[in-house]
Amino acid sequence: MNLWCLYLAVAAVSSLHSLYALAPENEVPLLPTAWLKEGKVTPVHLAKGRTHRLFFTLQKKTLTVTVSPCSVTIDWSLIVHSLKNKPPRNPQSGSHRKSIPEVWWGGLGAESMVHTYTGNAVDTYTGPAYEPSSMYIVTLRSTEQDTQVTVYLHAGPGAAGSFPELPSDPAVSVLGVGMTSVTLSWAPSPSITRTSPQSGTVYKYCVLVNHNHNYRSLCAANEEIRKALEGDKKREQKYKQGKHLVLPNLKAGRWQHWDIFEDYDSSAMTRSDRYKDNFKGCVCREAESVCTISDLLPDTQYYFDVFLIDSINATSVAYTGTLAHTHEVAQQAVSHLMEERVQRVALRAGSQDLRHFRFRPRGRHQNGLLTLQCCNARCKAKVSIFNRGRLLFSKEVGNQLAQIWLEGAPSYLIRLQALEGVPASKLDLETSRVRLKLQVSSAYHRTPPLLPPTLRLKSFNKLRSCSSVTLAWMGTEQRDLYCLYHRRIADHNKHNSTDYCLGPQARPATEQILCKYFQELEPRRAVTTAVIRGLDPGVLYVFDVYLMRRWGLPIKYHSKTVRTRREC
Structure with a gap:
C-alpha cells in the first residue's frame, strides 16, 4: 500500500513538471523553413x-x-x-x-x-x-x-536584367556543313546590343553539341551531363573490380569541352578531364553570334543548342536548337590498314588535309596496337580514333614514337591530320608536307609492349680512344633484340636533319655493327653497353640503336654523334 502511495506522489510531481514543459517558450517549428532568396538561382x-x-x-x-x-x-x-x-x-x-x-x-x-x-x-x-x-x-x-x-x-518592376533577353526570332541557323565541321549563326540578344562594355554585365554565348536531342535549358543539359558522369564512374568501378589491363591514354581528353560551363553553374557542373565524347562545346569567350564546331565525325547527325549566360546573375536562356548532318566521307578516302604492314602517309601542313584508315583486329580479343611516328623534323600531327561514331582517343604526335592501345571494338576508324610542319616556300611544296609512318598489329592480346624509360644514347669520354667508342642505352624488362649501326659523316654535314622514320632495313649491311638480345627484370638496372672498335682516329661518327620487336615498328633511339680521339 505504501508503495502505491509513493508511486502516486511521483506521478503528481511529474505531471506538474509536464505542465511547465508545455509552456509556449518551448514550442518548436513543426517543419524546417526553406526560404527562397531573391535575385539568386x-x-x-x-x-x-x-x-x-x-x-x-x-x-x-x-x-x-x-x-x-x-x-x-x-x-x-x-x-x-x-x-x-x-x-x-x-x-x-x-x-x-x-x-x-x-x-x-x-x-x-x-x-x-x-x-x-x-x-x-x-x-x-x-x-x-x-x-x-x-x-x-x-x-x-x-x-x-x-x-x-x-x-x-x-x-520589383519587371524582370529586366535578371535573365538575358532572347531576340524576336531565337532560332539557330546552320550556315555551312562540312565533313567534320558545322558553322552556326543566330540573332544577337537585345541584352548584348544595348549593353555597354562598362556596365559590368557580362554575357556569353555557349554552344552545346550532342548526339541525342536538343535541350530546352542549361539546367537540362547539366542534368544530362551529371547522369553521364555517374554512369561513367560506375563503369570505372566495375572495370577496376575485373581483370587489370593497361589502357594508356584511352580516356584522355574526355569532358575537356565542358570546363566552359563551370563558372556559371558550379552546383550542377563537375570538372573532369575525361568523358563524355557525346558532348562538345564552343568556348564561351566572346559574345559572338557565329560559331564553327570542328572535330566532328563524317556522316553523323548532331544536335546544336545555344545558351546565353549572364555570368553576373548566374542565369541563362536557351535559343531554339537545330540539327545538322555532316557530309559523308568518300569511300575511296578510307583506306584499310593491313596487319603489321608499314604505311607511310604525307599530309599538307596547315590545311584540312585528312586521311582516314579502317582497321579490324583479328581474333576474339578485338585488341590491337597502333604505332606511329612523325618522320620529318619540327612537325606535328593529330591522330583521332573512333568506333561507331564515338571518339575513343585523340592525341598529338611529334617526333617521338607513339603507341596507342586499342581494345574492345570490332572496328576502328583512324583519322590523321597535320597540325604544323616545316615552313614551306611557294616553289617547294614538298617541304611543307608532314610525313608519318604507322603500323597496326593484333598480336598483343593483353598489354602493349614496354618502352625504354629514355631513348637517349650515352657515350663515355674516358673510354673514348683513337679507334674505339663505348656506348650505353636503357632497355626494358622484356627480352628484345637491339641492333647498333654507325656511319661516318663530314664536319659540314653533322647538323643536317635526318629521316626519323628511317628503319634498319634501309641501312647498308656495312653500317651494322652488332645485334644482341637484352633483358633485365629490375628496370633501374636495365642498362646495356657496347664497345665499337676498328674506327679511324679523328673521325666523326653517328651511332644509331634500334629496338627490334617481333611485331610493331622498330624503335629508333636518338642518334649519337661521337668523334674519336686524334692522338692517343
Whole structure:
C-alpha cells in the first residue's frame, strides 16, 4: 500500500513538471523553413512523389518567379496566404519561438492559388504582389522520378536584367556543313546590343553539341551531363573490380569541352578531364553570334543548342536548337590498314588535309596496337580514333614514337591530320608536307609492349680512344633484340636533319655493327653497353640503336654523334 502511495506522489510531481514543459517558450517549428532568396538561382532536388515547398515574403509591388525543370515533367504552383492583421515585425520576440510560416498559418486569413504549371519547359510567372502581410509558397513536385529544378525570384518592376533577353526570332541557323565541321549563326540578344562594355554585365554565348536531342535549358543539359558522369564512374568501378589491363591514354581528353560551363553553374557542373565524347562545346569567350564546331565525325547527325549566360546573375536562356548532318566521307578516302604492314602517309601542313584508315583486329580479343611516328623534323600531327561514331582517343604526335592501345571494338576508324610542319616556300611544296609512318598489329592480346624509360644514347669520354667508342642505352624488362649501326659523316654535314622514320632495313649491311638480345627484370638496372672498335682516329661518327620487336615498328633511339680521339 505504501508503495502505491509513493508511486502516486511521483506521478503528481511529474505531471506538474509536464505542465511547465508545455509552456509556449518551448514550442518548436513543426517543419524546417526553406526560404527562397531573391535575385539568386536556387537549385532544388525533388524526390519522386514528395512535395517540396519554398517560402518568401515581398515588400514590392510586382514579382517574377521562374522555374526551370532539368529533365522530366514537374508540377509547380504559387500560393499566397494573406493575413487580415499584420503580423509582428519580429515573430520570435516575446515568449513564443515559432517559425514565420507558423505565424501566418496561425492567424486569420485567406489562401489563394495564383499560378499552376505542369510540363518540362521553363515557365515564368509575372504579376502584381499582394498585401505586404502575405506569405508566398512555391510548391514543387515530380511524379515520374527524382529530378533537379532551379527556381529564380525577382522582386520589383519587371524582370529586366535578371535573365538575358532572347531576340524576336531565337532560332539557330546552320550556315555551312562540312565533313567534320558545322558553322552556326543566330540573332544577337537585345541584352548584348544595348549593353555597354562598362556596365559590368557580362554575357556569353555557349554552344552545346550532342548526339541525342536538343535541350530546352542549361539546367537540362547539366542534368544530362551529371547522369553521364555517374554512369561513367560506375563503369570505372566495375572495370577496376575485373581483370587489370593497361589502357594508356584511352580516356584522355574526355569532358575537356565542358570546363566552359563551370563558372556559371558550379552546383550542377563537375570538372573532369575525361568523358563524355557525346558532348562538345564552343568556348564561351566572346559574345559572338557565329560559331564553327570542328572535330566532328563524317556522316553523323548532331544536335546544336545555344545558351546565353549572364555570368553576373548566374542565369541563362536557351535559343531554339537545330540539327545538322555532316557530309559523308568518300569511300575511296578510307583506306584499310593491313596487319603489321608499314604505311607511310604525307599530309599538307596547315590545311584540312585528312586521311582516314579502317582497321579490324583479328581474333576474339578485338585488341590491337597502333604505332606511329612523325618522320620529318619540327612537325606535328593529330591522330583521332573512333568506333561507331564515338571518339575513343585523340592525341598529338611529334617526333617521338607513339603507341596507342586499342581494345574492345570490332572496328576502328583512324583519322590523321597535320597540325604544323616545316615552313614551306611557294616553289617547294614538298617541304611543307608532314610525313608519318604507322603500323597496326593484333598480336598483343593483353598489354602493349614496354618502352625504354629514355631513348637517349650515352657515350663515355674516358673510354673514348683513337679507334674505339663505348656506348650505353636503357632497355626494358622484356627480352628484345637491339641492333647498333654507325656511319661516318663530314664536319659540314653533322647538323643536317635526318629521316626519323628511317628503319634498319634501309641501312647498308656495312653500317651494322652488332645485334644482341637484352633483358633485365629490375628496370633501374636495365642498362646495356657496347664497345665499337676498328674506327679511324679523328673521325666523326653517328651511332644509331634500334629496338627490334617481333611485331610493331622498330624503335629508333636518338642518334649519337661521337668523334674519336686524334692522338692517343
